Amino acid sequence: MSSTINPLANPKGVKKLCILCQRPAKLQCANCRVTLYCDPDHQQADWISVHEKVCPLLVSIHAPAPFHTLHADREQHHTEILKKQEELIEIAHLEAQRWVSSKRFHHAIPAALLFLRWAVQLYGPRSVKLVPAYLLLAHAYIGLDSMSQAQEYLSKAEWAVMNTPGCSPIVLHQLHRTLGRLHAATGKYPSALFHFSSDVYYASEVFGLESTETCEGYFLMADVFLKQNKPDITHSLYTEVAGFWHAHLCRLMERISRSGTEPEDCFGEAQCVEVDQMLRCILDFEEQHKKPCSDLSAILFHSLAMLWLLSNNYSKALEYGKKAEMLIEGSNEHNSMREAIQNLLHFAEKHNIDLP
16 A cells, blocks of 8 residues: 555544544545545555545545636536546446455445445435445445345345336346345345345346346355255256356357457456356355266366456366366267367467466
């Protein structure tokens, strides 16, 4: 962290609060001079989560408007400030989502709080546009096993949705997914399944039944059935999820093959880790299943190999690709997959050697 610790002198009668916990602030960021903290630990947490990326924006947003200028100039200044506020909200949203996706929930909370604070300022305290921030905070607190705080933010999200006639299916799918997570974490499995099925319904309206976004709802439902000791239903849903991801990754690989270009990083770091965890979770279940399905395991290893190849991690692509090749060795039923795996291994070996 840069030298941003700056003691704060509180003028008499002026209440200044820490942006993370609302306790009396004793420090402020020495760069932007508008972000306040109760102690160095909260300043460090905010810096790691999001403040390093938004500090320059905060400086420009809080710069005073020019005096003695034409009305058109003042309007232009106002428009520029609005654009910067929207940019700040987008950065905070993406950072909070990145931390949540990688299950680093402590880091997610400062970014999500910043997202919420500026969304309130820009859109108002009753806007449905606050819902994504509420849901990120709820998801993070579920991950931290702070269910009462998660419930508080989910209640606010539900209230905003209820007061928005014709709310978009995207918001409804995100709301039901987070409600499902809360009920699953607190052992209310029938309620969790209701919300995850609603999540799948609304997600399929937007993304389609066989999209990777929709299939995450199936994955979460499978996890609930597993907790209810229903391995057959779990296996069926996991098989669907594995099939969705395998088909999606094969299409991406085919697109690259046809274009003759090098694979770009098709997945962000957080999304790649999230998908990797999902596929390996299914793989672990298959290995512990009474009748493990080698075909499904081969599909999962092949999917993991493609995932990491498309993320430019050639050593991991080789590791998983070789395991997939071993599982279908000697089989006459997987000629197309065998060829795809061999092409992947050849490509990964070539590029792995080229790495410094």
